[in-house]
Amino acid sequence: MNIYDFDDTIYEGDSTKDFYFFCLKKYPKMLCTAPGTIWAFLMYVLGIKTKTQFKEKMYRFLRYVKDVEGTLESFWDKHEHKVKKWYKNTKKEDDIIISASPEFLLKVICERIGINHLIASKVDKNTGIYTGENCWGEEKVKRLYSEYSDAVCEEFYSDSLSDTPLAKIAKTSKIVKGNEFIEWEDYKPSKFKMFFTREFMSFLIVGGINTISNIIFSTIYSIFIPNTTIAFFPGYITSNVVSYLLNSKLTFNERLGFIKFIKFFISYIPNFIIQTVIVWLFDNFIHGPSIIAYALAAIIGVPVTFVFMKIFTFRKEK
Numbered sequence: 001m002n003i004y005d006f007d008d009t010i011y012e013g014d015s016t017k018d019f020y021f022f023c024l025k026k027y028p029k030m031l032c033t034a035p036g037t038i039w040a041f042l043m044y045v046l047g048i049k050t051k052t053q054f055k056e057k058m059y060r061f062l063r064y065v066k067d068v069e070g071t072l073e074s075f076w077d078k079h080e081h082k083v084k085k086w087y088k089n090t091k092k093e094d095d096i097i098i099s100a101s102p103e104f105l106l107k108v109i110c111e112r113i114g115i116n117h118l119i120a121s122k123v124d125k126n127t128g129i130y131t132g133e134n135c136w137g138e139e140k141v142k143r144l145y146s147e148y149s150d151a152v153c154e155e156f157y158s159d160s161l162s163d164t165p166l167a168k169i170a171k172t173s174k175i176v177k178g179n180e181f182i183e184w185e186d187y188k189p190s191k192f193k194m195f196f197t198r199e200f201m202s203f204l205i206v207g208g209i210n211t212i213s214n215i216i217f218s219t220i221y222s223i224f225i226p227n228t229t230i231a232f233f234p235g236y237i238t239s240n241v242v243s244y245l246l247n248s249k250l251t252f253n254e255r256l257g258f259i260k261f262i263k264f265f266i267s268y269i270p271n272f273i274i275q276t277v278i279v280w281l282f283d284n285f286i287h288g289p290s291i292i293a294y295a296l297a298a299i300i301g302v303p304v305t306f307v308f309m310k311i312f313t314f315r316k317e318k
Helices: 015-026 028-045 051-064 068-082 085-090 103-113 138-147 161-169 191-196 198-224 228-251 258-267 269-286 290-299 302-313
Strands: 002-004 096-102 117-121 155-158 172-177 180-183
Touching (some): 028 051, 068 103, 096 103, 117 138, 138 161, 155 161, 228 269, 258 269, 269 302
Parallel strands (some): 002 096, 096 117, 155 172
C-alpha cells in the first residue's frame, strides 16, 4: 500500500484553513472565538499548551456553523478541484491518507474521489472537541498500526519533515513540493525555515518581553546615570538575565546551567554591538528621548540572535 499526507501533498494548500475562511464568510459570528484562539496559539508557541489543546480551542468556531453537513458539501463543491491531478491519476484502492486535519472534513472528499482508507484527527464536527490526540508526527504511526496492524508501506508522500516517523517505516519516501517529488534523504529545507517554526515564534514573544524589560530597566538606570549609552549597559544585562530564564524554559526547553548561561551571553554579543551602536548614534546625533533609542535598539538584531542561540547556546545533539 501507499500512504499519503493530505494538505500540501495531494491537496493544494491547507484544507482546514480553507474551510475556516469558507465558514467565516457564511457565519461571521465565528469571530467571537478569535481572541480565545489567539491566546491558545500564544500558549502553544510558548510550550504551555499542546498542539491538540490549541487546535481544540480553534475548532470551537464549529459551534457557530449551523448546518455542518451542508457546509461541508458546499465547501468541497468549491474546493474539490484543489486535489492534485497527479494523485487522481495514480491513486490505488488500498491507498491510505493520514492527516492532522479533522476526519469529518476529509471524509467527504475521500468518499467523492474514491479513497477507501482515511486516518485523521477525530474532532467532533459540532463542538470541536477532540477524541484522542492530534494526528501529527509520531501519532500518525501509532494510529496507522492501531488500525492496520500488518500495514506495509511501499511508498510514502508528504510535504513536511514532521512526517519523518512515517517516512522511516516506508520502503520509499518522497517530499512533495507542488507537483515535484524529492527523495526524502535528498531534501534540504531552506535555511529560512527556522524563522517559520514554533521555536522562533516563541523566541519573538520572549523577545517582546525582553524588549519591554530592557526599556524599563534601562530607563530606570538612566534616572541615576545621566549618560544614556552607559545606562543602557546595566539595563541590557538585567533584561538578558530574564531572557535567558524564559528562553531556556519556554523556547528551547533546556535545563538551566552555568555553561549555557555563559554561552547565552556570548550569543548576544553581535546583538549587543548592533544595539549599542544604535543607542550611541541616537544619543549623539538624533538627541531624542532615551526610551525611543532603547526601543529601536531592542527590535533590531532579533534574527541574528536567534541563529546564534539555536546553533551555539541551545544546540541539540543529533
